[in-house]
Amino acid sequence: MTAPVLTRMTKVEVVVAGSEAPAVRELIRSVGATGFTSLSGVSGLGHHGYHQGRLLFNQQATLELIITVVPEPKAEALLAGLRPLLDASSGVMFVTETFVSRPDYFI
Amino acid sequence: MTADLDTRRARLRSDATLAARVVPTHYPLETFIAVNPLAGLESMPFEQAIRRAADLYGSRGTLGEAAFRALHAAGRITDDDLDQALRRRYPNLVAGPDLSLGGVTLSPVELLRADLLFGTGTPEAGRRFRTRAEDRAPAVAAAVDAQTAKWCAAYFGDAAWPMPGREHGFFPAWRALAPSDRSVRREVRRDLRRVPERADDAILEALSRLGVGDDARIGYLQAHLTRMPGWAAHVLWCSGRNAGVDIVDYLAMRLTYEVALLAHDRAPVASHSVDGSVTMPSARQRAAHVAAVGGLTEVGEDEIAAAARVLTALPVTAREMLWQNAFEAHYRDGLLSALDSADRPAAAEPAHTQLVSCIDTRSEGLRRHLESLGGYQTLGFAGFFAVAIRFTGLLGGAPSDLCPVLISPNHDVSENPAPGDRDAAERRLSGIARMAGAESAFHAAKESLAAPFTLAEAAGWAAAPLAAAKTLAPALSGTVRRQLRDALAPAVPTVIDLQSMPDDEQVLFGQVALTTMGLTRGFGKLVVLCAHGSSTENNPYQASLDCGACGGQAGAPNARTATAILNRPEVRAGLREAGIEIPDDTWFVAAQHDTATDRVALLDLHLVPGSHRPDIERLDRDLARAGASLAAERCAVLPGAARPRSPRRAARHVQTRSLDWAQVYPEWGLAGNAAFIVAPREVTRGIDLQRRVFLHSYDADVDTDGTALETILTAPLVVAQWINCQYYFSAVSPQVFGAGTKTIHNVVGTAGVIAGHAGDLQLGLPWQSVHDGRALLHEPMRLLAVVQAPLTRIEDIVDRNPILQRLFGNGWVALAARDDPDAPWQRWTRAGWRHWSESSSTTTVHDEEMVS
Numbered sequence: 001m002t003a004p005v006l007t008r009m010t011k012v013e014v015v016v017a018g019s020e021a022p023a024v025r026e027l028i029r030s031v032g033a034t035g036f037t038s039l040s041g042v043s044g045l046g047h048h049g050y051h052q053g054r055l056l057f058n059q060q061a062t063l064e065l066i067i068t069v070v071p072e073p074k075a076e077a078l079l080a081g082l083r084p085l086l087d088a089s090s091g092v093m094f095v096t097e098t099f100v101s102r103p104d105y106f107i
Numbered sequence: 108m109t110a111d112l113d114t115r116r117a118r119l120r121s122d123a124t125l126a127a128r129v130v131p132t133h134y135p136l137e138t139f140i141a142v143n144p145l146a147g148l149e150s151m152p153f154e155q156a157i158r159r160a161a162d163l164y165g166s167r168g169t170l171g172e173a174a175f176r177a178l179h180a181a182g183r184i185t186d187d188d189l190d191q192a193l194r195r196r197y198p199n200l201v202a203g204p205d206l207s208l209g210g211v212t213l214s215p216v217e218l219l220r221a222d223l224l225f226g227t228g229t230p231e232a233g234r235r236f237r238t239r240a241e242d243r244a245p246a247v248a249a250a251v252d253a254q255t256a257k258w259c260a261a262y263f264g265d266a267a268w269p270m271p272g273r274e275h276g277f278f279p280a281w282r283a284l285a286p287s288d289r290s291v292r293r294e295v296r297r298d299l300r301r302v303p304e305r306a307d308d309a310i311l312e313a314l315s316r317l318g319v320g321d322d323a324r325i326g327y328l329q330a331h332l333t334r335m336p337g338w339a340a341h342v343l344w345c346s347g348r349n350a351g352v353d354i355v356d357y358l359a360m361r362l363t364y365e366v367a368l369l370a371h372d373r374a375p376v377a378s379h380s381v382d383g384s385v386t387m388p389s390a391r392q393r394a395a396h397v398a399a400v401g402g403l404t405e406v407g408e409d410e411i412a413a414a415a416r417v418l419t420a421l422p423v424t425a426r427e428m429l430w431q432n433a434f435e436a437h438y439r440d441g442l443l444s445a446l447d448s449a450d451r452p453a454a455a456e457p458a459h460t461q462l463v464s465c466i467d468t469r470s471e472g473l474r475r476h477l478e479s480l481g482g483y484q485t486l487g488f489a490g491f492f493a494v495a496i497r498f499t500g501l502l503g504g505a506p507s508d509l510c511p512v513l514i515s516p517n518h519d520v521s522e523n524p525a526p527g528d529r530d531a532a533e534r535r536l537s538g539i540a541r542m543a544g545a546e547s548a549f550h551a552a553k554e555s556l557a558a559p560f561t562l563a564e565a566a567g568w569a570a571a572p573l574a575a576a577k578t579l580a581p582a583l584s585g586t587v588r589r590q591l592r593d594a595l596a597p598a599v600p601t602v603i604d605l606q607s608m609p610d611d612e613q614v615l616f617g618q619v620a621l622t623t624m625g626l627t628r629g630f631g632k633l634v635v636l637c638a639h640g641s642s643t644e645n646n647p648y649q650a651s652l653d654c655g656a657c658g659g660q661a662g663a664p665n666a667r668t669a670t671a672i673l674n675r676p677e678v679r680a681g682l683r684e685a686g687i688e689i690p691d692d693t694w695f696v697a698a699q700h701d702t703a704t705d706r707v708a709l710l711d712l713h714l715v716p717g718s719h720r721p722d723i724e725r726l727d728r729d730l731a732r733a734g735a736s737l738a739a740e741r742c743a744v745l746p747g748a749a750r751p752r753s754p755r756r757a758a759r760h761v762q763t764r765s766l767d768w769a770q771v772y773p774e775w776g777l778a779g780n781a782a783f784i785v786a787p788r789e790v791t792r793g794i795d796l797q798r799r800v801f802l803h804s805y806d807a808d809v810d811t812d813g814t815a816l817e818t819i820l821t822a823p824l825v826v827a828q829w830i831n832c833q834y835y836f837s838a839v840s841p842q843v844f845g846a847g848t849k850t851i852h853n854v855v856g857t858a859g860v861i862a863g864h865a866g867d868l869q870l871g872l873p874w875q876s877v878h879d880g881r882a883l884l885h886e887p888m889r890l891l892a893v894v895q896a897p898l899t900r901i902e903d904i905v906d907r908n909p910i911l912q913r914l915f916g917n918g919w920v921a922l923a924a925r926d927d928p929d930a931p932w933q934r935w936t937r938a939g940w941r942h943w944s945e946s947s948s949t950t951t952v953h954d955e956e957m958v959s
Contacts, residue, residue, distance in 0.1 A: 052907040073113075
């Protein structure tokens with residue numbers, strides 16, 4: 001069996017307050033990313049202390065994890081845009097190398 | 108397209124997003140809800156935030172000193188309030204030695220109080236973030252604003268002739284049309300023809316031509332966004348809603364105009380001046396002024412110097428905030444003292460009926476009057492009753508999201524004809540369709556080019572007398588219209604379709620709702636879930652009077668949905684397993700309180716079992732009595748309402764008022780709101796809270812893990828704080844954060860209103876929502892949250908919720924709490940709990956000024 005051919009991409013994961021998430025999603029769209037995955041109500045411990053997970057009647061105050069995968073040329077623009085947003089809030093960003101089997105989905 | 112250009116565009120978009128954080132949130136008219144216009148500055152301490160807002164908008168952050176001094180003269184703020192506020196803020200200073208001034212001995216507190224009462228030199232607020240055009244050519248700045256208002260009104264308005272190219276989005280449509288606009292000079296039009304195709308590129312080019320570097324970019328964009336905060340706020344609301352416009356498009360238009368108009372401006376360059384940059388008196392001058400006001404003539408230099416050293420601690424710019432603290436403390440101390448001294452009923456007789464109403468401050472009056480009739484227990488809960496629904500009524504049309512804007516609806520719920528009433532429902536639908544068609548044709552004819560002339564001939568004979576009747580006899584006209592409507596489209600019994608909610612979710616809903624409101628035992632024969640809405644005429648701000656917890660809409664569908672769930676035997680069986688035993692003879696009834704008329708309509712009566720009919724009749728009678736008493740109470744402060752009135756006459760008056768299309772004060776909404784109490788009703792029962800307090804029921808004993816309290820503090824309290832801040836800033840800074848007088852409002856589509864025929868979209872509440880024509884009716888005070896629950900539980904909740912740390916820690920909301928009714932009130936501080944009346948242990952130095 002032949003191993004599938006994989007294409008190198010950049011995965012960017014961002015954790016921000018729910019109220020900041022629309023700006024991050026808009027930025028992802030603006031650099032030409034073809035999609036993202038959002039996970040709301042994430043909890044955890046970080047630089048600003050413990051963050052509560054899901055709140056019953058408030059989706060804006062909890063944290064949201066947004067994941068996108070972009071080809072390298074778009075990654076630079078995305079990171080340049082994300083950096084000032086995160087400098088001004090309590091969010092974090094993780095950037096990793098990743099591989100995809102269907103690159104046309106991400107270009 | 109190079110990677111470098113992509114990077115610059117992305118950075119610009121981020122900067123625009125960050126700049127827009129200072130823009131107030133604003134909801135369109137149909138779903139207008141109160142929000143904190145300075146929400147973007149909540150990460151700062153309140154005092155710092157209002158100073159930043161002053162720099163950005165030229166707005167006031169508190170009432171002025173003259174207003175505070177008038178309140179002092181009227182006894183609303185006392186010397187003791189001022190002294191306490193000084194002690195709390197400057198505990199070390201006020202404990203210092205007495206001073207001598209011209210032979211008179213006075214304490215540091217007395218000196219500071221004299222400066223508060225008689226000091227001069229408080230600077231006026233003024234914008235410090237300014238555009239190039241504001242500094243160089245104010246006429247150009249005004250022209251940029253005028254063009255902004257024109258194109259925004261064209262794009263967002265609902266005119267008979269839509270803006271050409273609107274379907275392509277705001278920036279492309281503007282870019283195509285602007286070069287043909289003859290209201291600007293030919294050379295400007297020529298420049299407009301060369302605007303880049305992309306909005307972000309247009310901004311980058313304009314900023315480059317204006318000489319604004321990357322480091323100064325956010326501030327400069329803010330200077331533009333705060334020139335016309337109304338339109339900027341509406342554009343921001345549209346972002347991400349497929350409205351074809353975002354903040355980058357909006358800024359691109361403004362900056363392009365600024366560059367083009369400045370380039371061809373022939374007026375001489377204006378001299379630069381910053382508003383509000385007046386010279387403030389030094390501490391020595393202030394000391395001398397106090398001495399002079401006191402008639403002290405023989406004052407030595409060393410005495411002036413000693414007094415000046417004390418006054419240095421209280422800069423002129425901090426005086427108004429100190430007044431604000433004293434103003435708030437007077438009310439807060441009084442409220443907590445009233446809660447302490449309330450007569451707690453030992454063991455109240457079991458209630459035959461429980462009424463759960465919204466936490467809205469207006470419900471407090473209804474609850475108080477109903478309880479006074481005996482046999483009733485009332486509770487407070489967010490008016491969407493924990494059912495976040497997307498509701499489609501019998502008439503169809505676009506569904507409404509009936510839940511707080513903090514969450515998204517999680518169930519689609521529809522209204523269907525009751526079994527056996529399908530034919531009647533058809534008759535109603537066709538009747539409504541006929542009326543809607545006639546109305547639509549009438550308005551279409553009014554707005555077209557030639558038809559108004561024909562319309563006047565054809566319908567003028569009826570329209571003119573109708574208009575006269577609505578003006579001269581609103582009650583009669585309203586009755587006739589209602590009868591006509593009932594004849595053409597008779598009401599029909601309907602039911603709520605719950606099919607979209609699985610049984611287990613319905614049980615979970617019941618458990619959460621009943622636990623959070625503290626109603627898990629002692630059920631009466633009737634439990635009323637009472638939503639609220641407001642009936643007014645010709646009022647673009649109708650939504651601001653409806654239920655904020657229902658997204659600025661009336662909450663009847665939520666109450667009906669919740670009662671339908673709680674009456675289901677399957678749900679009750681599930682609740683029993685969860686430990687909540689609802690007796691078989693308990694029936695949940697939906698109702699809606701009309702806050703303009705104080706009438707309460709009981710809903711879905713066709714579903715009530717025969718065994719409960721006598722109870723329903725008694726409830727209906729008692730609600731009518733309570734509503735009439737409340738109407739009489741409200742008439743005392745409604746402009747133009749004669750007083751004293753009997754409850755019956757008052758009820759008639761408020762009914763007429765709600766039908767009057769010329770009435771600018773149909774009701775007072777949530778004016779006066781000042782506190783949010785989370786406690787069992789026993790804590791407040793019997794106290795007249797004057798419709799100023801949000802009341803959320805809470806029983807700490809049934810919420811051992813704190814989930815319910817966390818929900819209350821992170822959702823209803825947050826919404827209450829928005830409301831509180833909206834009223835606050837509409838009162839202290841009406842020119843920036845208020846909507847001005849209703850009498851000159853013109854509606855722009857569904858976006859909002861403008862004052863007159865042009866200009867900025869108006870933010871916030873109309874002046875008639877906070878001011879009665881002679882004085883402010885709303886006292887602008889920050890919210891006091893009062894919680895009766897274990898202090899450790901509250902502390903844990905605050906610790907894991909940054910939103911609460913911001914609100915309490917930055918002084919946007921004060922938090923008073925006690926473990927139980929016998930414990931003293933404690934104040935939450937970042938350093939831990941303090942006795943309510945205790946001064947803070949550390950001095951906060953906000954500013955220093957030189958003794959010179």
